[in-house]
Amino acid sequence: MKLIGILLFGISCFLFAYHYSNRFFDWLRFQSLGTRDYIVEKLAMMFIEVPSERILIGLFLLSFGLGSIVFISFLPNIIPGLPIAIVTTVIGWKAPKPVVDWYYLRRVNRFVLQMVDGLSLMSNGLKSGLSVVQSLALVSQEMPNPIQQEFNLVLSENKLGVSIEDAFLSLAKRIPADDVEMFVTSVNILRETGGNLAETFDTIVTTIRERIKVENKIAALTAQGFYQGVLVMSLPPILGFILNQSDPDLMRPLFTTPLGWLCILVIIVLEIAGFFVIMRVVKIDV
Numbered sequence: 001m002k003l004i005g006i007l008l009f010g011i012s013c014f015l016f017a018y019h020y021s022n023r024f025f026d027w028l029r030f031q032s033l034g035t036r037d038y039i040v041e042k043l044a045m046m047f048i049e050v051p052s053e054r055i056l057i058g059l060f061l062l063s064f065g066l067g068s069i070v071f072i073s074f075l076p077n078i079i080p081g082l083p084i085a086i087v088t089t090v091i092g093w094k095a096p097k098p099v100v101d102w103y104y105l106r107r108v109n110r111f112v113l114q115m116v117d118g119l120s121l122m123s124n125g126l127k128s129g130l131s132v133v134q135s136l137a138l139v140s141q142e143m144p145n146p147i148q149q150e151f152n153l154v155l156s157e158n159k160l161g162v163s164i165e166d167a168f169l170s171l172a173k174r175i176p177a178d179d180v181e182m183f184v185t186s187v188n189i190l191r192e193t194g195g196n197l198a199e200t201f202d203t204i205v206t207t208i209r210e211r212i213k214v215e216n217k218i219a220a221l222t223a224q225g226f227y228q229g230v231l232v233m234s235l236p237p238i239l240g241f242i243l244n245q246s247d248p249d250l251m252r253p254l255f256t257t258p259l260g261w262l263c264i265l266v267i268i269v270l271e272i273a274g275f276f277v278i279m280r281v282v283k284i285d286v
Contacts, residue, residue, distance in 0.1 A: 035059060035097060042100045045174050046107055047149050063093035080261050107146050112179050113212070114147040116205050119183065123201040132187065132197065133158060150175065165191065179208050222282040229278035233271055 036056045043050050067089030074081025118139045125135035133155065140151040150171055157167040168184040186200050244251040254260035 039096055039100050042104050046104060059093060059096060062096065063089045066092045108175050108177050111146050111150065111175050112177050112208065114143060115179060115183065116208055118143055118147050119201040119205045123198040126198040132191070133164060179204070218284050222284065226278065226282045229274070233274055236267055236271065
């Protein structure tokens with residue numbers, strides 16, 4: 001009877017998928033191409049060249065590949081195998097974007113930290129008689145990535161005929177940070193109206209340093225609350241593991257009955273909600 005039930009369920013899934021196949025593939029094409037293009041664009045902004053076809057294959061392996069493995073591992077128990085497989089597929093499909101965003105944000109923060117030394121070097125170059133373009137070349141020669149890559153791209157665009165003002169505006173689009181916007185705006189305005197760029201760079205460096213000090217102080221003050229929240233969130237799975245090891249018969253209904261699955265789902269939802277609440281509380285913008 002169980003085999004017949006599995007067969008009927010498979011046939012019904014096939015008929016349902018066949019009936020809505022066109023809509024499904026249109027939606028899948030939109031989701032896959034949009035996610036793929038987003039990842040390719042972000043990687044290109046980090047000077048990482050990966051073929052779009054390889055990105056698409058990786059997305060399908062992380063989502064449908066892992067989901068299929070999870071579903072097969074639960075057979076012949078369709079429930080809870082199918083819901084867990086669907087959740088795994090969705091997570092595998094959505095996970096690459098925040099991971100790429102995290103790497104991109106880390107690159108932006110590293111660039112902002114390097115601006116302290118880079119702008120100081122540019123200020124010294126301007127004081128010694130160099131132009132803005134020559135000072136940029138000096139920074140790109142002396143400092144590591146990512147500021148070297150970004151300033152080299154600015155210089156390359158300028159050599160190809162793009163004005164230095166437009167090249168700096170492109171830099172501000174690639175590195176979306178307030179400090180970069182302040183730097184680009186200051187350079188473009190002072191180049192048009194005249195002014196002491198070296199003194200302006202020194203002021204920007206002082207502003208960035210003071211902001212970093214404030215951010216580090218806030219991070220130290222909020223670290224305790226963050227780790228307390230992580231500890232509280234880790235207690236339910238730790239206690240569940242300990243109870244399962246000490247008395248498996250007592251915990252077995254939690255994993256084998258619909259009411260137990262519902263309890264696990266509620267726990268997961270509350271854990272995720274608690275994580276986002278904690279992150280909102282401890283995150284303070286400067």
